[in-house]
Amino acid sequence: MKKLVLIMIACIPTLGLLAAEVEPMPADTIVKFNNKSIEVSENGDRMKVKVYEYTDEDGAVENELVFEGHYRNGQSYERRKHFKSLSITIPSWDNKFDPHWAGFGMGFANFSGQNGVNDVDGVSLRSSSSLEYNLNFMEFAYPFSQYRWAVVTGVGLRWSRYRLDMDAHFQEINGITVLVPAPEGISYKTSKLNITSLTVPVLLEWQSTRHRRKTPRLFVSGGVEAVVKTISSSKIIYYDLDGRKRKDKMDRGMNIRPVTMDFLLQFGVGCIGVYAKYSPMGLFEKDKGPKVHPVSLGFHLHI
Incomplete structure (x- = not known):
């Protein structure tokens, strides 16, 4: 009997440990992550599930309820107090891709046709003085490949x-743009066709x-360029029979296509x-002017 009592006394600490192990978990649980606190209560x-967000303004720490959910018998109710921000990471294969469009360019402009460049459909240009200027002031790049490709x-x-x-100038007569010869006894010092356009590549x-x-990176690019005409005019400079210098604007519009492409x-x-450009569309509207296609070749300083 005495031995049995001693055995029972020795087992009392062990029973206490077992009781501690099977003690139920507390009903409320709080998990903290970054600046948020998630509280679960049963x-x-x-x-109930509540999410608090901690903010530190002027040294004072405040917690604000941003989400609350109730779950009972398979049904749920949720409430969001506010929605601050949503960050979506867009994959980019080259965050430092520097596109080549913006900047200033200058080149030689000419006309092409079935017989080659210049002297096309009765139009002869002074190649060394026919120029184009490009000012590209806005650019966007969308890399899509790990091999350094982008749109x-x-x-x-x-x-x-x-x-x-x-000695002739462009002028619209009876709805058709033609080359009009200079008056008798007059020699044109300059006869130009000027066009200002908006371009979107x-x-x-x-x-x-x-x-x-x-080291500088090599680049190659190609594609299409939409061209929207804004202003066009035909201008001449000459000396009249009295020797006075005259500057006249002969016509505007002249059936030049309002929208074209290169x-x-x-x-x-x-x-x-x-750069090199070629327009598959004629400069003038169909059957309303000489059949010429703009071409150009030049250089560009990208910024």
Whole structure:
């Protein structure tokens, strides 16, 4: 009997430990993560979930309820107090992709046709004096490949100055744009067709690998360029029979297409590039002017 009592006394601490192990978990649980606190409470068959967000303003820490949910008998009720922000990470293969559209360019402008470049459909240009200027002031790039490819677009302005190499000027007569010869005894010093346009490109661009030494990257891009005409005019400069210098604007509009397009190809190193353009559409509307297609070749300083 005495031995049995001693055994029971020795087992009392062990029973206490077992009782501690099977003690139920507290009904309320709080989990803290970053600046948020998640509180879960259970009362019988009902469970509550609350999410608090901590903010630190002027040294005072405040917690604000941003979400509350109730769950009971398979049904749920949720309430969101406010919605602050949602961050969505968009994958980018080259965050430092520098597109080549914005900047200033200058090139030689001319006309092409079935017989080649210049002297097309009765139109002869002075190639060395026929120029175009490009000012591209807005650009956007959308990289889509780990091999340094991107879609590039933007907005720009173009000033085209076609200088005729003949004593004639463009003018619309009876709805058709024709070359009108200079009056007898008059020789034109300058006869120009001026066009100002808005340009919007859609280009596919590739760039070489970026090196640690920050050497300039090679680039090649090509695509189409929408061209929207804004202003056009025909101007002449000459000396009249009395020897006075005259500047006259002969016509405006002249059936030039309001919207056209160019094929554009450019390549270069760093911020310096060379470009070539060709328009598959005629400069003038169908059957309303000479059948000429604008072409140009020049260089561009990208910024």
